[in-house]
Every structure is written in C-alpha cells, then in structure tokens.
Amino acid sequence: MNDFEQCIKERHLLTIKASKEMIEKEITSAEYDLSRSKESIQDEDYKWASVQAYYSMFHAAKALVLKKRVSGEKPLLFDRRYSRIVCERRYNE
Secondary structure (H helix, E strand, O other): OOHHHHHHHOOOEEEOOOOHHHHHHHHHHHHHHHHHHHHHHHOOOHHHHHHHHHHHHHHHHHHHHHHOOEEEOOOEEEEOOOOEEEEHHHHHO
16 A cells, blocks of 8 residues: 555545636636745745745646645645655654
C-alpha cells in the first residue's frame, strides 16, 4: 500500500464527490494568485510574491486532489526528498 492509499485508509483523506464547480474554483484561485504574484515581482515585493506563488501551487494541487475525488481532512505534507505525498502523522511520530 502506498502513502496516498495509507492516508485514505487512516482517514487523513476522505473520499468525496467533487463537483466540476469545486475544481474550477480552485483553478481560478490558482490563476489569480499566480497573476498577483507576478505583479508583486514587478513591484519588487519578493516576499509577498513568494506567498502568493505558494498559494497558487496550493490551489492547483487541491484542484488535482479534487479531480481524484478526495479532499484533505488533515493537512498533507509533500516530502521533497522522496517526491511523494505523506501523511502529517508520519512527521509527528
């Protein structure tokens, strides 16, 4: 069983019926945050641009998760060392 399946089994993720509107809302939010981030870079406000870029990626990832018909009950962490999604609980043990 992979980490994603383990998260579902442990109910860190719940299976839902995502609507097309929910997914589109997340994509719209991602696009908006990305465009605002680009504007902040032009204004040389790099710290704020990084926050906006982070939220753009967050909303884009959430859209992908919704497309897979799951929604996070608890936060997920992306383990960059192994390029995989892991459950929050694993970092707290």
